[in-house]
Amino acid sequence: MQLDSMDYNLLAEQLSSSDDHRVLTRLSPVIADPPEGDQDLRKAIFVDTETTGLDPSLDEIIEIGMVPFIYNAKSGEIVGTLPAFNALREPGCAITPAITEITGITPEMVSGKSIDPNDVREFMSGASLVVAHNSKFDRPFLEIFCPAFSLAPWACSLEDVPWREAGLSGGQLQSLALQSGFFYDAHRAQTDCHAGIELMRRTRLRDGTHSFLSLLTKGRTPHFRIWAISSPFSLKDILKARGYRFNYEEDGRPRAWYVDKPASEVQTEIDYLHKEIYQTDASPIVVVKIEPGDRFTNRV
Structure with missing residues (x-):
């Protein structure tokens, strides 16, 4: 039996009404x-x-x-x-x-x-x-x-x-x-x-x-780039899994792991780095403000 497009649509509606499909x-x-x-x-x-x-x-x-x-x-x-x-x-x-x-x-x-x-x-x-x-x-x-x-x-x-x-x-x-x-x-x-x-x-x-x-x-919201300067190499996979990226380039920016966060999440992320990554409050963390137009660029 050949079905036209309307028949298929009706069948789709009937199947969608079932919790099993x-x-x-x-x-x-x-x-x-x-x-x-x-x-x-x-x-x-x-x-x-x-x-x-x-x-x-x-x-x-x-x-x-x-x-x-x-x-x-x-x-x-x-x-x-x-x-x-x-x-x-x-x-x-x-x-x-x-x-x-x-x-x-x-x-x-x-x-x-x-x-x-x-x-x-x-x-x-x-x-x-x-x-x-x-x-x-x-x-x-x-x-x-x-x-x-x-x-x-x-x-x-x-x-x-x-x-x-x-x-x-x-x-x-x-x-x-x-x-x-x-x-x-x-x-x-x-x-x-x-x-x-x-x-x-x-x-x-x-x-x-x-x-x-x-x-x-x-x-529309400014973000902040958090640089985990000199973070332990052994914890790189943990940082990567958390959303950090590594800057390999000699472009004036740190050769380090970084992540971008809105203002409301910056302190939480810094606290996490102090406790879980550096395990000290004396950590070489750098925070840079990123204006909305500069997000996702390698120029910051």
Whole structure:
């Protein structure tokens, strides 16, 4: 028996009404149709990059995806998306089989292709915010490729949304999407952007607020970078598991583990370092204020 799309939708509704079944639907981006004259509406851009590796000083971008979306600055409601930008580029270094396995991008796909940074800058103009799912990774790459990204305020759908308060666990985008009831073809830039937007569009926290409102609130708030100077090498895995990152570069910043925290969490983190890491109050901890526009950058 052949079923049409309406039959499938009815079956999905019936299965979803059962406590013994969950139904996943393929991601279908919601196109923005904002009401005219709404002064609270803003445009943001969700970005994602595919690269040849993890180090922005050595590796290169091979794909950039950007999806603009409209949101309400007061409520955090996401209205929908606008036409996207997606392009491939041939890097000056090799695309290894491991990267192809992760991204699906082969050397043949990018051969002879390039991305004009001016086109990227023009596309992102007018956006009040840039969002990525793991902005600590994407922002350094994009700032090198297109300096306009260094002037834009950034937020992160991985760090700035308390997904547990939305009833979800973990942080991987694909896993969060599945828990939210949809699936998509992961690890391509534009598709990942649409998935990140849809995830925030359909989820709310336990108090009923839109999850994107949490991101907006954190994105407007100054943070503080806590440098755990000369922390014991034997405890590096503990710091890494707690969310710390290590600065390897000779760039004027300490060669040390660091983490970014809002003002309300700084003292708690310092107390933790004193007690669990250094085991003394005389600890070489350095705290640096980070303005909202400088979050997730390697320049601070």
